[in-house]
Amino acid sequence: MQLAVLGGFVVAGMAPLLHRWFGARTPLVLSLLPASMMIWLLGLWPVIASGEAVLLEWAWVPGLDITLTFLIDGLSWLFALLILGIGALVLVYTGDYLHGHQDLPRFLVVLIAFMMSMLGLVLSDNLVTLFVFWELTSITSFLLIGFHHGDLSARKAAQQGLYVTAGGGLALLAGFVMLAQAGGSWSLAELTMRGDALRSHALYLPMLFCLLVGAFTKSAQFPFHFWLPSAMAAPTPVSAYLHSATMVKAGVFLLARLHPALGGTDAWTLSLSLVGAFTMATGAFLAIQHTNIKKLLAYSTVMALGTLTMLLGLGTPEALVAFVAFLLAHSLYKGALFMVAGILDHETGTKDVTHMGGLRHVMPRTAVVAAVAALSLAGMPPLLGFVGKELMLESALAATQYRVVIVGLTSVAAFLTLAVAAIVAFRPFYGALRRTPRTPHEAPPGMLAGPALLAGLSLLFGLAPGWLDGLVVATIAGLGATDHDVHLALWHGINLPLVLSLVSLALGLMVWRRWDRLRAHLARLRPFMARGPEAGYEALMAGMVAAAEWQTRMLQNGHIRNYLIVTLLTLLGLVGHALLFRHAPNLNVPVAAYPHEAVVAGLMVAGAVAACVMRSRLAAVAAVGIMGFSVALVFVLFSAPDLAITQLLVETLTVILLVLVLFRLPRFATLSTPTERARDLVVAGLSGIMITLLMFSVLGGERLPRISDFLVANSQPQGHGHNIVNVILVDFRALDTLGEMFVLALAAIGVLAMLRFHAESGGTAPTPPRESENG
Amino acid sequence: MEPLLAIAIGILFAAAIYMMLRRSIVKLVIGLMLLSNAANLLIFVSAGLTRGGPPLVPQGLTAPQGTVADPLPQALVLTAIVIAFGVLSFAVVLVRRAWEIVRADDLDRMRDTDT
Numbered sequence: 095m096q097l098a099v100l101g102g103f104v105v106a107g108m109a110p111l112l113h114r115w116f117g118a119r120t121p122l123v124l125s126l127l128p129a130s131m132m133i134w135l136l137g138l139w140p141v142i143a144s145g146e147a148v149l150l151e152w153a154w155v156p157g158l159d160i161t162l163t164f165l166i167d168g169l170s171w172l173f174a175l176l177i178l179g180i181g182a183l184v185l186v187y188t189g190d191y192l193h194g195h196q197d198l199p200r201f202l203v204v205l206i207a208f209m210m211s212m213l214g215l216v217l218s219d220n221l222v223t224l225f226v227f228w229e230l231t232s233i234t235s236f237l238l239i240g241f242h243h244g245d246l247s248a249r250k251a252a253q254q255g256l257y258v259t260a261g262g263g264l265a266l267l268a269g270f271v272m273l274a275q276a277g278g279s280w281s282l283a284e285l286t287m288r289g290d291a292l293r294s295h296a297l298y299l300p301m302l303f304c305l306l307v308g309a310f311t312k313s314a315q316f317p318f319h320f321w322l323p324s325a326m327a328a329p330t331p332v333s334a335y336l337h338s339a340t341m342v343k344a345g346v347f348l349l350a351r352l353h354p355a356l357g358g359t360d361a362w363t364l365s366l367s368l369v370g371a372f373t374m375a376t377g378a379f380l381a382i383q384h385t386n387i388k389k390l391l392a393y394s395t396v397m398a399l400g401t402l403t404m405l406l407g408l409g410t411p412e413a414l415v416a417f418v419a420f421l422l423a424h425s426l427y428k429g430a431l432f433m434v435a436g437i438l439d440h441e442t443g444t445k446d447v448t449h450m451g452g453l454r455h456v457m458p459r460t461a462v463v464a465a466v467a468a469l470s471l472a473g474m475p476p477l478l479g480f481v482g483k484e485l486m487l488e489s490a491l492a493a494t495q496y497r498v499v500i501v502g503l504t505s506v507a508a509f510l511t512l513a514v515a516a517i518v519a520f521r522p523f524y525g526a527l528r529r530t531p532r533t534p535h536e537a538p539p540g541m542l543a544g545p546a547l548l549a550g551l552s553l554l555f556g557l558a559p560g561w562l563d564g565l566v567v568a569t570i571a572g573l574g575a576t577d578h579d580v581h582l583a584l585w586h587g588i589n590l591p592l593v594l595s596l597v598s599l600a601l602g603l604m605v606w607r608r609w610d611r612l613r614a615h616l617a618r619l620r621p622f623m624a625r626g627p628e629a630g631y632e633a634l635m636a637g638m639v640a641a642a643e644w645q646t647r648m649l650q651n652g653h654i655r656n657y658l659i660v661t662l663l664t665l666l667g668l669v670g671h672a673l674l675f676r677h678a679p680n681l682n683v684p685v686a687a688y689p690h691e692a693v694v695a696g697l698m699v700a701g702a703v704a705a706c707v708m709r710s711r712l713a714a715v716a717a718v719g720i721m722g723f724s725v726a727l728v729f730v731l732f733s734a735p736d737l738a739i740t741q742l743l744v745e746t747l748t749v750i751l752l753v754l755v756l757f758r759l760p761r762f763a764t765l766s767t768p769t770e771r772a773r774d775l776v777v778a779g780l781s782g783i784m785i786t787l788l789m790f791s792v793l794g795g796e797r798l799p800r801i802s803d804f805l806v807a808n809s810q811p812q813g814h815g816h817n818i819v820n821v822i823l824v825d826f827r828a829l830d831t832l833g834e835m836f837v838l839a840l841a842a843i844g845v846l847a848m849l850r851f852h853a854e855s856g857g858t859a860p861t862p863p864r865e866s867e868n869g
Numbered sequence: 870m871e872p873l874l875a876i877a878i879g880i881l882f883a884a885a886i887y888m889m890l891r892r893s894i895v896k897l898v899i900g901l902m903l904l905s906n907a908a909n910l911l912i913f914v915s916a917g918l919t920r921g922g923p924p925l926v927p928q929g930l931t932a933p934q935g936t937v938a939d940p941l942p943q944a945l946v947l948t949a950i951v952i953a954f955g956v957l958s959f960a961v962v963l964v965r966r967a968w969e970i971v972r973a974d975d976l977d978r979m980r981d982t983d984t
Contacts, residue, residue, distance in 0.1 A: 687870040687873050695873050695874055702884040703884060705903060718903065722902075722906060725909070725910060731920070732918045732938065733918075734938060737943055737946055740950050744954045751958055751961060763975075765891070774890040778887035778890065785878060785882045785907075786876055786878065786879030801941060805940055807932055809940075818940040819924055819940045822941065823947065834948050838951065838952070844963075845962045
């Protein structure tokens with residue numbers, strides 16, 4: 095399976111090539127990839143149904159404990175099946191939706207890559223591998239949202255999605271590290287067995303916080319919900335696939351995966367159920383304010399993700415059953431509805447539902463499919479959505495903490511969702527036929543096949559929910575609820591959830607009837623809504639840019655001096671601190687010097703100081719020369735004949751060079767103000783003192799065993815040379831000397847190039863007038 | 870002798886850094902020369918000083934007799950002297966070239982690539 099997933103990435107890369115061979119049929123051909131993997135997965139069903147987990151091991155980086163092990167249990171099996179199944183349908187759908195689009199190959203590359211990343215994400219057993227796939231889905235999602243990259247709003251939406259999900263990804267990584275540290279393993283299968291140890295660990299709360307931020311950003315939970323509706327700038331197949339059925343569920347999947355390991359505590363239950371319930375209500379409330387069909391659906395996806403999070407937070411076996419039923423129902427109907435939305439957009443040329451009407455006359459089949467899927471969204475019998483919603487309401491009613499809040503928010507979400515379903519599925523198809531930018535026709539079969547199949551499954555499983563019992567049992571076993579009998583049924587008798595459903599039906603229909611007037615009322619809330627989390631995101635991004643500009647102005651100001659001063663002050667601070675407080679230098683080194691040695695040292699200092707204060711260039715060069723020759727004398731006095739020879743040679747050459755070039759250089763000028771000079775003097779003086787103190791601490795310090803002893807002992811026997819310094823240069827460190835030769839050669843080429851360049855352009859470059867020296 | 874040279878090296882560094890902080894490009898070059906000499910001495914003195922014991926092996930022997938100076942810092946400094954000369958000659962020509970084109974001696978006026 096690992097090979098299949100990795101191979102899938104290769105197939106993704108080959109999509110442009112396939113496109114050359116198969117042309118417009120490429121998406122159909124490519125849909126064979128997920129289809130075949132799906133068949134393989136279905137073959138595993140007997141094992142999964144028996145409640146066992148399949149562990150496919152593959153060491154990747156054994157030294158770092160990173161494996162590419164796949165863990166296939168009920169939960170990942172269900173997710174993988176959804177990813178591959180809907181993926182295959184979306185590919186078929188894409189064939190017609192992007193028919194003849196010039197960027198189709200690029201689209202297919204990213205879409206297949208996303209599919210494989212998502213598959214890797216749900217199947218990974220190792221946290222590191224999971225994280226890699228997690229980030230890959232963020233990146234591919236970014237590329238797909240920004241598919242129409244010529245469009246500014248699409249680029250902005252893509253960026254927003256990437257920043258929010260990748261920012262959450264960073265928190266997730268921190269959470270994973272803490273999780274692995276606390277649990278002592280990177281393997282999810284092992285971590286889920288160490289739940290008690292993890293829950294009582296000191297890092298539990300920070301770990302939970304980081305993981306929740308990661309999962310909430312990915313799954314668009316409040317207050318990170320805003321990126322998902324913006325992501326609707328993507329082509330509709332992407333919205334149907336990534337932003338409703340698969341990627342946004344990655345966060346929910348992760349929460350479900352970690353439920354056995356981390357779930358059950360008060361912190362978990364409260365944060366998940368309250369955030370989930372609040373996201374539900376917010377999503378549903380924001381949905382009815384929009385007339386763009388994709389935004390309507392996107393906000394209802396936010397609502398559904400909130401529901402799933404809330405159910406995981408409640409965490410009872412009943413809630414987990416509801417989680418699975420709702421997850422499956424949502425994937426089926428929302429995938430279908432998004433594809434219908436794409437058909438409407440494709441056929442009419444508008445996304446605004448208020449501009450459509452009476453389309454059932456021209457596209458009756460689409461109308462039927464939309465109606466079935468929308469009934470499931472609304473939670474009407476006899477569809478799977480009804481089963482999921484009844485179970486969800488039951489679980490919400492059984493909540494032990496904050497019951498009133500949760501039930502209240504759930505009911506609000508329920509009737510608003512009903513209104514959304516009615517708006518999406520009935521408004522465009524009923525009433526009088528309205529003129530649209532394009533003349534609508536019935537959708538091509540390739541585009542209708544996907545939604546029809548998904549809607550058909552919603553109806554089938556709604557009529558016979560008992561068929562799903564085995565799947566639900568296997569899935570919640572992966573969630574930690576074993577030995578729980580499940581009997582999904584359409585009819586639960588007359589109970590409180592049913593009453594709530596009927597009330598929400600009445601309220602939802604009322605909202606639908608008065609939708610236009612309601613929207614006008616809600617428009618007054620705009621100024622208040624503008625201060626939501628999205629404004630916070632914008633402010634944060636603007637602030638980041640401003641901070642970057644500020645620090646660039648401060649640090650990258652183009653003045654060499656400022657860079658140097660900042661570097662020196664940093665060095666002074668760090669080294670000075672260590673010198674003063676850690677290793678006080680030993681100042682009691684005996685001064686044993688002969689008079690002539692002291693004279694040489696004095697000459698050296700005098701030369702250096704004179705070079706600084708001389709106002710003439712020639713005098714300064716002469717002073718530097720004096721200092722250089724004094725250094726050569728130091729080498730002579732202290733047993734370094736080779737150094738002395740080299741120094742004398744180089745000093746001579748330097749002086750000749752300077753004298754040659756000097757008169758072509760500008761004269762010394764006093765450019766700095768006295769304050770600047772005083773500042774520089776202080777910095778330079780402090781640096782000098784630091785160097786001296788450093789030397790004292792080196793000289794007074796302990797001598798470590800010297801490498802030189804080896805060099806001295808082996809110079810003649812192994813290097814066959816009597817001058818040890820020479821042997822080191824050409825034998826022991828010969829490569830170093832080779833490098834040095836390259837540096838010198840490069841410098842020589844550079845010098846030559848600059849001089850030659852001058853010669854060639856001599857006519858145009860102004861030659862400086864010869865100046866006479868008068869210092 | 871080491872403490873005396875330590876103080877001298879400190880002064881050399883201070884002089885070099887002061888010159889490198891000037892705005893005049895020629896002074897920058899002088900600072901560069903002072904700095905390379907100061908750094909070479911720093912390495913040389915840090916290893917400790919030895920009088921009258923050059924690191925040579927007398928003819929016919931396989932190892933020097935008595936104490937000799939540490940050869941390793943000498944080898945390192947030898948490399949550094951030569952490299953410093955390469956850097957200096959490059960810098961000098963570069964400064965000359967910049968002066969010819971920009972006609973500005975002030976580093977503060979050389980802040981972008983447009984001349």
